[in-house]
Amino acid sequence: xxxxxxxxxxxxxxxxxxxxxxxxxxxxxxxxxxxxxxxxxxxxxxxxxxxxxxxxxxxxxxxxxxxxxxxxxxxxxxxxxxxxxxxxxxxxxxxxxxxxxxxxxxxxxxxxxxxxxxxxxxxxxxxxxxxxxxxxxxxxxxxxxxxxxxxxxxxxxxxxxxxxxxxxxxxxxxxxxxxxxxxxxxxxxxxxxxxxxxxxxxxxxxxxxxxxxxxxxxxxxxxxxxxxxxxxxxxxxxxxxxxxxxxxxxxxxxxxxxxxxxxxxxxxxxxxxxxxxxxxxxxxxxxxxxxxxxxxxxxxxxxxxxxxxxxxxxxxxxxxxxxxxxxxxxxxxxxxxxxxxxxxxxxxxxxxxxxxxxxxxxxxxxxxxxxxxxxxxxxxxxxxxxxxxxxxxxxxxxxxxxxxxxxxxxxxxxxxxxxxxxxxxxxxxxxxxxxxxxxxxxxxxxxxxxxxxxxxxxxxxxxxxxxxxxxxxxxxxxxxxxxxxxx
Amino acid sequence: xxxxxxxxxxxxxxxxxxxxxxxxxxxxxxxxxxxxxxxxxxxxxxxxxxxxxxxxxxxxxxxxxxxxxxxxxxxxxxxxxxxxxxxxxxxxxxxxxxxxxxxxxxxxxxxxxxxxxxxxxxxxxxxxxxxxxxxxxxxxxxxxxxxxxxxxxxxxxxxxxxxxxxxxxxxxxxxxxxxxxxxxxxxxxxxxxxxxxxxxxxxxxxxxxxxxxxxxxxxxxxxxxxxxxxxxxxxxxxxxxxxxxxxxxxxxxxxxxxxxxxxxxxxxxxxxxxxxxxxxxxxxxxxxxxxxxxxxxxxxxxxxxxxxxxxxxxxxxxxxxxxxxxxxxxxxxxxxxxxxxxxxxxxxxxxxxxxxxxxxxxxxxxxxxxxxxxxxxxxxxxxxxxxxxxxxxxxxxxxxxxxxxxxxxxxxxxxxxxxxxxxxxxxxxxxxxxxxxxxxxxxxxxxxxxxxxxxxxxxxxxxxxxxxxxxxxxxxxxxxxxxxxxx
Numbered sequence: 001x002x003x004x005x006x007x008x009x010x011x012x013x014x015x016x017x018x019x020x021x022x023x024x025x026x027x028x029x030x031x032x033x034x035x036x037x038x039x040x041x042x043x044x045x046x047x048x049x050x051x052x053x054x055x056x057x058x059x060x061x062x063x064x065x066x067x068x069x070x071x072x073x074x075x076x077x078x079x080x081x082x083x084x085x086x087x088x089x090x091x092x093x094x095x096x097x098x099x100x101x102x103x104x105x106x107x108x109x110x111x112x113x114x115x116x117x118x119x120x121x122x123x124x125x126x127x128x129x130x131x132x133x134x135x136x137x138x139x140x141x142x143x144x145x146x147x148x149x150x151x152x153x154x155x156x157x158x159x160x161x162x163x164x165x166x167x168x169x170x171x172x173x174x175x176x177x178x179x180x181x182x183x184x185x186x187x188x189x190x191x192x193x194x195x196x197x198x199x200x201x202x203x204x205x206x207x208x209x210x211x212x213x214x215x216x217x218x219x220x221x222x223x224x225x226x227x228x229x230x231x232x233x234x235x236x237x238x239x240x241x242x243x244x245x246x247x248x249x250x251x252x253x254x255x256x257x258x259x260x261x262x263x264x265x266x267x268x269x270x271x272x273x274x275x276x277x278x279x280x281x282x283x284x285x286x287x288x289x290x291x292x293x294x295x296x297x298x299x300x301x302x303x304x305x306x307x308x309x310x311x312x313x314x315x316x317x318x319x320x321x322x323x324x325x326x327x328x329x330x331x332x333x334x335x336x337x338x339x340x341x342x343x344x345x346x347x348x349x350x351x352x353x354x355x356x357x358x359x360x361x362x363x364x365x366x367x368x369x370x371x372x373x374x375x376x377x378x379x380x381x382x383x384x385x386x387x388x389x390x391x392x393x394x395x396x397x398x399x400x401x402x403x404x405x406x407x408x409x410x411x412x413x414x415x416x417x418x419x420x421x422x423x424x425x426x427x428x429x430x431x432x433x434x435x436x437x438x439x440x441x442x443x444x445x446x447x448x449x450x451x452x453x454x455x456x457x458x459x460x461x462x463x464x465x466x467x468x469x470x471x472x473x474x475x476x477x478x479x480x481x482x483x484x485x486x487x
Numbered sequence: 488x489x490x491x492x493x494x495x496x497x498x499x500x501x502x503x504x505x506x507x508x509x510x511x512x513x514x515x516x517x518x519x520x521x522x523x524x525x526x527x528x529x530x531x532x533x534x535x536x537x538x539x540x541x542x543x544x545x546x547x548x549x550x551x552x553x554x555x556x557x558x559x560x561x562x563x564x565x566x567x568x569x570x571x572x573x574x575x576x577x578x579x580x581x582x583x584x585x586x587x588x589x590x591x592x593x594x595x596x597x598x599x600x601x602x603x604x605x606x607x608x609x610x611x612x613x614x615x616x617x618x619x620x621x622x623x624x625x626x627x628x629x630x631x632x633x634x635x636x637x638x639x640x641x642x643x644x645x646x647x648x649x650x651x652x653x654x655x656x657x658x659x660x661x662x663x664x665x666x667x668x669x670x671x672x673x674x675x676x677x678x679x680x681x682x683x684x685x686x687x688x689x690x691x692x693x694x695x696x697x698x699x700x701x702x703x704x705x706x707x708x709x710x711x712x713x714x715x716x717x718x719x720x721x722x723x724x725x726x727x728x729x730x731x732x733x734x735x736x737x738x739x740x741x742x743x744x745x746x747x748x749x750x751x752x753x754x755x756x757x758x759x760x761x762x763x764x765x766x767x768x769x770x771x772x773x774x775x776x777x778x779x780x781x782x783x784x785x786x787x788x789x790x791x792x793x794x795x796x797x798x799x800x801x802x803x804x805x806x807x808x809x810x811x812x813x814x815x816x817x818x819x820x821x822x823x824x825x826x827x828x829x830x831x832x833x834x835x836x837x838x839x840x841x842x843x844x845x846x847x848x849x850x851x852x853x854x855x856x857x858x859x860x861x862x863x864x865x866x867x868x869x870x871x872x873x874x875x876x877x878x879x880x881x882x883x884x885x886x887x888x889x890x891x892x893x894x895x896x897x898x899x900x901x902x903x904x905x906x907x908x909x910x911x912x913x914x915x916x917x918x919x920x921x922x923x924x925x926x927x928x929x930x931x932x933x934x935x936x937x938x939x940x941x942x943x944x945x946x947x948x949x950x951x952x953x954x955x956x957x958x959x960x961x962x963x964x965x966x967x968x969x970x971x972x973x974x
Contacts, residue, residue, distance in 0.1 A: 220707035
């Protein structure tokens with residue numbers, strides 16, 4: 001299916017930005033119950049239109065109705081989690097220091113909170129047309145923080161983007177939110193203009209390293225730079241110890257194959273590089289499961305057609321061999337493939353061997369000593385996740401130190417595909433995994449779109465409601481250094 | 488006094504960076520009591536050498552022994568506050584979600600905390616040779632977060648920088664911290680290399696808009712961009728209503744003169760632009776106090792010599808008149824001056840009239856209607872502070888909305904000079920006040936140098952000590968969405 005490409009003009013963008021700017025003070029001033037009700041109204045509207053949206057999404061992304069229906073649930077659950085976060089109130093970081101006339105110099109009264117930064121730009125992703133797109137995590141957390149959002153539609157699913165934006169924008173207005181709360185722009189030029197627009201105060205992005213870097217540079221190059229929260233790419237290293245192979249090699253091999261082929265290898269948390277002990281027979285076990293694995297069509301014909309060239313790029317390295325291919329692919333589908341190399345090659349040519357490769361492929365890296373393993377791990381770029389499969393008998397302190405430095409989520413069981421949307425989730429890591437010290441999934445993603453303001457010696461009548469003593473009694477806050485739960 | 492300019496070579500910087508990289512895991516792993524003891528050891532050493540340090544600082548900055556001694560106290564108090572912050576533990580943002588096998592999909596156990604980002608670069612300021620320099624707030628918060636620091640000395644006080652660094656570095660090592668915990672580099676080229684050095688993971692800066700922007704661009708232009716937390720400049724708007732002039736005009740005029748001439752007008756929170764009601768006689772009252780005010784030498788001969796050109800730049804605007812000068816200046820001193828203009832001029836030429844002007848000068852801006860005031864306020868650049876002097880009879884909602892959007896600290900009494908170092912302080916604001924959504928003063932400054940890591944399904948033995956259940960019992964944390972104080 002092809003859709004005519006729509007491009008938002010500069011004049012249209014200016015109008016949308018003006019509406020967002022006008023909506024911003026309303027969102028910022030909305031109390032917790034109101035803002036939470038707006039988020040839930042958006043979630044309810046998406047659920048009510050799930051059948052229609054899944055059908056459009058499947059036609060545009062080929063991800064399949066089952067997966068896409070699950071993603072709608074994840075997306076509406078995410079909006080509802082942020083409604084809860086807003087109601088709970090910790091995200092405001094309410095902090096009061098009472099005046100102290102006896103201090104030298106005397107201290108004024110200070111009451112601090114976080115407030116929305118203003119209109120936010122969100123660049124949606126190709127591989128999660130719901131959860132990381134128009135009404136995804138960036139949008140949900142930006143709205144929850146009290147900011148209108150302008151989304152740049154992904155060119156891979158324009159009809160879905162338009163329909164989702166229309167449904168959510170209408171639901172917000174119906175629930176009482178101002179016009180201008182959510183808008184959509186389309187086309188690359190409009191996206192570039194969006195991140196540079198004076199009204200926009202922060203941006204969220206999920207996508208490629210190249211595209212993300214270009215937008216990051218535009219955001220940083222503004223006369224008034226703004227924070228750009230991008231998730232750009234991740235190889236998600238896995239380390240398996242000899243003891244783990246001995247104890248549960250078969251289960252590990254099966255789990256790995258399931259994870260790197262999940263969703264045809266198009267998850268940002270796909271395990272792309274797996275450090276395995278040399279001579280332990282683990283490659284053969286992986287080959288056994290991978291040979292029976294199925295691929296499928298990738299998001300678009302162009303991405304599917306490009307998949308083999310990424311493999312060829314890896315195979316061009318003299319150290320790389322093919323462990324196995326998966327089941328033969330239908331025409332227009334990607335066939336799973338497992339490659340292998342050795343730790344010394346990775347340590348010396350990381351820019352060749354450790355580039356993220358979209359699709360059902362993983363690279364096994366043989367190591368024969370701790371020193372080899374550590375040298376190769378140090379060459380791994382910042383990642384969203386790192387996974388360690390070890391046994392209690394292993395001394396993994398040194399490996400764990402490196403993995404914790406390289407990734408935002410460290411797993412000790414299971415596989416990195418699958419990102420629970422919870423209070424503690426961390427979906428972000430050192431460059432190039434993300435461009436900031438924040439997460440794009442989970443409750444604390446809201447912090448990206450908030451800025452602190454402290455009120456000094458304010459008359460109670462001029463304080464925001466949440467900073468008055470009556471509100472503090474029921475909200476989490478810190479007073480004179482002491483944390484109170486508000487319960 | 489002149490001091491030969493020392494420049495740290497690339498080879499020297501590499502060695503210092505390697506030492507910082509080696510120290511980083513030790514700082515990151517140090518428990519709260521240990522890290523707090525290191526911060527207090529640094530504070531104690533500075534206090535013990537206060538006489539010597541104040542003498543060097545006075546010779547290099549001409550700020551006077553009394554002010555400088557107070558600044559030493561502020562600096563050591565700041566180090567001790569961060570020791571308390573480390574011990575209290577909220578800064579770790581400990582968050583646990585227990586596993587939930589009944590969820591769809593099943594949820595793993597997640598345990599999240601913040602950890603140090605790694606070695607931090609700190610660029611020290613000219614106007615606070617202690618509190619915003621080698622052992623100032625950026626350094627204290629970076630160390631508290633568990634990171635070694637490399638400071639770029641300010642060229643305005645090289646001997647003080649060297650001596651402070653030597654004292655603190657020795658105190659840290661004597662207290663058990665690793666070599667490489669604190670180092671100093673000198674020279675502009677070394678500073679540029681520092682912010683681009685692969686070992687450096689974040690940078691703090693206090694200084695000029697031009698210098699800060701150049702370093703920000705270097706940080707953002709790295710192959711792996713790093714966060715750059717800069718405080719670049721602020722005009723600190725003040726709004727005075729007609730009712731406030733009527734009720735307490737004399738006290739306000741006296742307070743304003745005291746604030747804009749404090750420290751010879753060299754505070755980053757100096758009230759630089761003051762919106763006053765036209766025809767209320769406030770200018771005459773300010774003139775009365777300002778005519779008797781004294782100036783003094785600015786930080787260096789070069790800055791003192793440049794002061795009149797900043798005034799001339801403002802006076803060149805046809806709307807600007809001189810309200811009064813202060814007492815005649817000694818040779819080599821800056822004479823206070825009060826200028827005035829009108830709100831319409833400010834709204835139409837903000838880039839000329841609202842540029843930060845270092846030294847004892849302030850600009851009174853007459854307004855004759857709310858519309859005029861609002862239009863001019865919208866033109867004010869992001870600032871560290873905004874001050875509103877009003878009376879209960881005033882309707883200030885619209886003014887307050889703008890001021891809260893423009894500044895990180897909003898005052899309702901007193902004057903913005905003077906920044907209490909407390910849990911709630913916010914010293915930061917929209918660009919160009921600062922380059923980030925964070926503060927450089929107060930307890931939460933520590934967040935700038937931390938990154939989140941979540942551990943999924945970790946065996947207890949492999950968890951960091953603070954994330955084990957036994958630690959959580961006594962530390963602030965969130966579990967399954969519920970906040971606990973740990974008391």
